[in-house]
Amino acid sequence: MKKYDARSIQVLKGLEGVRKRPAMYIGDTSERGMHHLINEVVDNAVDEAMAGFCNEINVSIVDDRTACIRDNGRGIPVGIHPEFGIPAVEVVLTTLHAGAKFENKIYRISGGLHGVGISVVNALSERFEVEIAREGKLFRQTYERGEPTSKLEVIGIADYTGTKITFSPDSEIFKKELSFKPDIVRIRLQEIAFLNPQLRIVFTEKEHKKHIFYYPKGMLDFLNYVNTGKKALHKPIVFTEEKKNVKIELSMVYNDDYRENILTFVNTINTHEGGSHLSGFKAALTRVINDIVKRETKVKFNITGEDTREGLTAILSVRIPNPQFEGQTKTKLGNSEIKGIVESTINEYLSTYFSEHPKEANIVIEKVISAAKSRLAARKAKELERSRSLLTADNLPGKLADCSSNNIDENELFIVEGESAGGSAKQGRDRRFQAVLSLRGKILNIEKAKLRLDKILSNNEIKTIIASIGIGINEEELNPEKLRYGKIVIMTDADVDGSHISTLLLTLFYRLMRLLIETGRVYLAQPPLYRVKQRKQTRYFYSDEELEAYLKNINDEKYQITRYKGLGEMDAEQLWETTMNPETRILKRISMEDAVEADKLFSVLLGSDVESRRVFIKENAKFVRNLDV
Ligand code: 0RA
Numbered sequence: 001m002k003k004y005d006a007r008s009i010q011v012l013k014g015l016e017g018v019r020k021r022p023a024m025y026i027g028d029t030s031e032r033g034m035h036h037l038i039n040e041v042v043d044n045a046v047d048e049a050m051a052g053f054c055n056e057i058n059v060s061i062v063d064d065r066t067a068c069i070r071d072n073g074r075g076i077p078v079g080i081h082p083e084f085g086i087p088a089v090e091v092v093l094t095t096l097h098a099g100a101k102f103e104n105k106i107y108r109i110s111g112g113l114h115g116v117g118i119s120v121v122n123a124l125s126e127r128f129e130v131e132i133a134r135e136g137k138l139f140r141q142t143y144e145r146g147e148p149t150s151k152l153e154v155i156g157i158a159d160y161t162g163t164k165i166t167f168s169p170d171s172e173i174f175k176k177e178l179s180f181k182p183d184i185v186r187i188r189l190q191e192i193a194f195l196n197p198q199l200r201i202v203f204t205e206k207e208h209k210k211h212i213f214y215y216p217k218g219m220l221d222f223l224n225y226v227n228t229g230k231k232a233l234h235k236p237i238v239f240t241e242e243k244k245n246v247k248i249e250l251s252m253v254y255n256d257d258y259r260e261n262i263l264t265f266v267n268t269i270n271t272h273e274g275g276s277h278l279s280g281f282k283a284a285l286t287r288v289i290n291d292i293v294k295r296e297t298k299v300k301f302n303i304t305g306e307d308t309r310e311g312l313t314a315i316l317s318v319r320i321p322n323p324q325f326e327g328q329t330k331t332k333l334g335n336s337e338i339k340g341i342v343e344s345t346i347n348e349y350l351s352t353y354f355s356e357h358p359k360e361a362n363i364v365i366e367k368v369i370s371a372a373k374s375r376l377a378a379r380k381a382k383e384l385e386r387s388r389s390l391l392t393a394d395n396l397p398g399k400l401a402d403c404s405s406n407n408i409d410e411n412e413l414f415i416v417e418g419e420s421a422g423g424s425a426k427q428g429r430d431r432r433f434q435a436v437l438s439l440r441g442k443i444l445n446i447e448k449a450k451l452r453l454d455k456i457l458s459n460n461e462i463k464t465i466i467a468s469i470g471i472g473i474n475e476e477e478l479n480p481e482k483l484r485y486g487k488i489v490i491m492t493d494a495d496v497d498g499s500h501i502s503t504l505l506l507t508l509f510y511r512l513m514r515l516l517i518e519t520g521r522v523y524l525a526q527p528p529l530y531r532v533k534q535r536k537q538t539r540y541f542y543s544d545e546e547l548e549a550y551l552k553n554i555n556d557e558k559y560q561i562t563r564y565k566g567l568g569e570m571d572a573e574q575l576w577e578t579t580m581n582p583e584t585r586i587l588k589r590i591s592m593e594d595a596v597e598a599d600k601l602f603s604v605l606l607g608s609d610v611e612s613r614r615v616f617i618k619e620n621a622k623f624v625r626n627l628d629v
Contacts (some may be wrong), residue, residue: 014096015123015146015540020171025120027330034174035184037121039163041069044118046192046268048073049199054162056515059189060204062166064179066127070164075134078152087152089132089139093122094146097219118165123145124174125167145170150453182206188270189213194222195268195317197248219251219315226263227313229256234363237353241345245321246338247344250281252314254367260309265317266325266333275326275333277318280342285309287343288350289368292361310371318342338497369536400468401426403435413437413468413485414525416578417492417501421575423566429578435485437468439501462508473512480515488516491579491585493566506590506598517595527570527579531562540578 004096018025026033026040048054054073062068068289077088084091096119116279122128132139138156142149147439171421182205193201193213200214205304215221236253263272286305293299321439324334354361403411414429414436418423422438429436439461466473470484490505492498509516516522528540530547534557541547547561564570572579579585 015094015119018096018120018123019145019173021171022124029173029175031178031181031184034169034178035188037068037124037167037169037182038069038180038185039188040121041067041118041167042189042192043250043268045069045071045073045163046196046199049196050256055198056200056202057200058204059178059185061182061185061206063206065171066166066168067185068164069182070162070386071625072160075132075161075163076130078132078134078139085257089130089141089152090148092117093128093130093141093143093150094120095119096465100323102410113230119146121165124170125169126172126449127166127168129166130376131155131164133160133162133164138146143243145172156548157452182209186211191265191270192268193223194218195265197221213598215337219249219317222263222315223251223253223313226261226315227255230257233311233367234360234395236550237360239349239353242629243341243345246341246345247319248342248344249317250314250349252312255311257311258371260312261469262312262314262316264324264333265315267319268317269325269331271325271331271333273327273332274327276282276336276546277316277333277340280318282309282337283339284343284346284354286351288347288354288363288388289365292354292365293353293369296361297365297369298588299369300370300374301376303368304375307372308377309370311367316342328497331489337494341363365544399437399464401429401431401436403433404429405433407433408483409486411435411485412487412489414489415439415465415505416492416567417498418566418568421491421570424567424572424575426568427576428572429580430576434580435468437464439465447541467558469516471513471515477517478513483521486521487523487524487587488521489525491527493568494527494529503598506595507602509590510595510599514595517590517592520589520591522590524590526586526588527564527567527575529564531564531574533560533562 005145022029026036042057042059045057049057054071056071056072058068076092079088081088082092096117122143125146126144128143130139130141130143134160136157137154138158139152140150141152182203186203186205187190189201189203189211190213193199193225194215196217196220197218198500200212203211203213205211207495219240220236223236223238233254233256236251238251240247240249242248243585262278262281264274264281266277267273271543282305286303289308290303293303318333318338320335320338322335326332326334354364392423405411410433411625412434414425414434416425416436416438419438419440422436425436425438469488470482471480472482488509490502492502506522508515509522526542528542529544530541531552532539532541532547534554539550541550562569567575567579577584
C-alpha cells in the first residue's frame with residue numbers, strides 16, 4: 001500500500017496537471033509533442049555534458065513507441081533527499097522543475113517547450129524505466145504514468161557512472177498511430193553534436209542503423225556540413241565570445257552562389273523563426289561591411305543588409321540564461337536585450353577580423369558590392385520592363401481619340417496643346433486617318449527638372465504619348481513595326497508655353513525615339529497667326545511678313561483682321577481648314593538639325609544659367625516661327 005503523505009499528494013497534483021494539460025508542457029500531443037519527450041531527456045544529458053561530466057550519449061529508438069537514452073554522466077543522485085525522505089531520483093522524476101533545485105544551471109534550456117524537466121516525460125509515459133550507475137552500483141526503478149511501480153533497487157555493480165532512461169509515450173495522451181520518426185530524432189541529435197564539440201552522440205535507429213555524431217571542431221564542422229557542395233570564397237570565419245553571461249558562437253563563410261543560409265540556435269535549440277540574436281547579427285554585419293565599403297572603396301551606392309548576406313552561410317549559436325521563445329512554433333527568440341549584446345560583440349569581432357585579414361576583407365567586400373550591383377541592375381531591368389509595358393499600345397490611354405484606318409503610313413497623330421484646342425481638333429479632324437491626343441497644359445514642370453529618363457517616364461502625359469506612338473523608347477528597344485502613325489504632328493499655340501511644349505516634345509523624340517526624327521515622321525503644325533475677312537472672303541496668314549505683303553496690295557477695301565493668340569480661339573471648322581486638312585495646311589517636317597537645336601535649347605531652358613534662359617524665352621517663339629514654312 002502506498003503511503004500518501006502531504007508531499008506525495010502535492011506531487012501527484014503537479015503531475016496530474018501535466019496529464020490534464022500536456023500541451024502546456026510539451027506544446028502539443030501530436031508527433032511533434034511526442035518527440036519533445038526524447039528531446040527533454042536528451043537535453044538533460046546534454047546539461048550533464050555541458051557541466052563537463054559526460055562525453056557520450058546513446059540514443060536508440062527501440063521500437064515505434066519506445067526510446068532509450070543513455071549517458072555516461074554522474075548519474076541522477078540516488079541518496080535519500082533530506083527534505084522528502086525519498087531517493088533524490090524519485091524527487092527528480094515526480095516533481096516539476098526539480099532539476100533546477102539541484103544545480104544552478106545558467107544556460108539550462110528554459111521557457112518554450114524545453115527544460116520542463118524529465119518528470120514531465122515520466123508523467124506522460126505509460127512505461128518509464130530509469131537505470132543509474134553510480135557509487136559502484138547499478139540502480140533501477142520503474143514508473144507508469146508518473147507513479148513509481150517499484151522502489152529504487154540495486155540490481156548490480158557498476159565500475160562506471162551514467163543514466164539510462166527507457167520510456168514509452170502514453171497511448172492515453174498520444175494517439176496510437178503516432179510513432180517515433182528516426183529522421184526527426186537524427187536531425188536534432190546531429191545539431192546537438194555540432195553545438196557540443198566535446199560530445200559524442202550515437203544514434204541507433206530501429207533497424208540497427210547506427211550514426212555517430214562527433215564534431216570536435218564544432219561550429220566549423222557544422223558550417224562545412226551545411227555548406228556541402230558549395231564553393232566557399234575564403235577560409236571560414238569562426239569565433240566564440242562571452243559577454244554579460246551571454247555566450248556567442250559564430251561561423252560564417254561566403255560562397256560563389258547567391259543563397260543566404262543562416263542557422264541560429266539558442267541554448268542548442270534551433271530557432272527556425274530567428275529572433276533578437278539573428279537581428280543583432282544582421283545589424284552588425286550590415287554595419288561592419290558598410291563601414292569598410294565607405295572607408296576603403298569609392299562605391300557611392302547603398303549596400304543593403306541583403307547585399308551583405310548574398311551567398312553567405314552562417315551558424316549563430318548563443319547561450320543565454322533565460323530565453324523567451326515566441327512565435328508560431330516557439331522557435332523565435334524574444335529577449336530584446338540579446339540583440340544589442342550580439343550586435344556589439346559581432347561588430348567588434350568582425351571589424352578587428354577584417355582589419356587583420358585584408359585578403360578575406362577584399363573577397364567579402366567584392367562579393368557584397370557585386371551583390372549590390374546586380375540588385376540595382378535587376379531593379380532597373382524590372383522598372384524598364386514595367387515602364388515598357390506601360391508604354392506599348394496594349395495600354396492605350398483613354399485620352400487618345402484614335403482613327404479608324406489601319407493604314408499606318410496614311411495615319412496621323414496630332415498631339416495638341418490644351419483641352420479646348422484638343423476638343424476642336426477632335427471635332428474638326430477626319431476621324432478615318434487622324435487621331436488626336438490632347439495634352440493638359442504643361443506636360444512637365446520643366447523648371448529645374450532634369451531630363452532624366454525615370455523622371456520623364458513618371459509623367460502621365462509623356463507615358464500617354466509614348467503608348468500612343470507604339471514603338472517604345474530607347475535606341476535598342478525601339479520596335480519600328482509597332483509604329484501606329486506615319487506622321488506625328490505637334491500642334492501647339494504660337495506663344496511661349498507652346499514653344500516650351502514643342503521644344504520638350506522634340507527633345508523627347510530626339511533622345512528616346514530618334515528613329516522617328518531620322519525617318520522624318522515628326523512634324524510641327526503651322527496654325528495661322530492672322531485671319532483677314534473681306535466681305536465674304538476669309539484668308540489666313542502664317543507670318544507677319546506674309547500679312548504685311550498682302551495688306552500692301554489690297555486697295556482701300558474694308559477688311560477685318562483677327563490675330564490668333566491660341567489654337568483655342570479657332571472653332572473646329574477653322575482648325576480643320578487652316579491646320580489639319582492635308583489639302584490646305586502647312587506642316588513643318590522636323591529634320592535632325594531641328595531636333596538637335598531643340599535639344600540644345602531644351603538644355604538651356606533647364607540649365608541654371610538664368611541669362612541664357614531669359615534669352616531663350618524671348619526668342620523661343622522665333623524658333624518655332626523661324627522654321628521655313
Ligand atoms: C540532478 C542532479 C545531478 C544530475 C542529474 C540530475 C542528471 C539528470 C539526468 C537526466 C539524464 N541524464 C542525467 N544525468 C544527470 C547532479 C548529480 C551530482 O551532483 O552528482
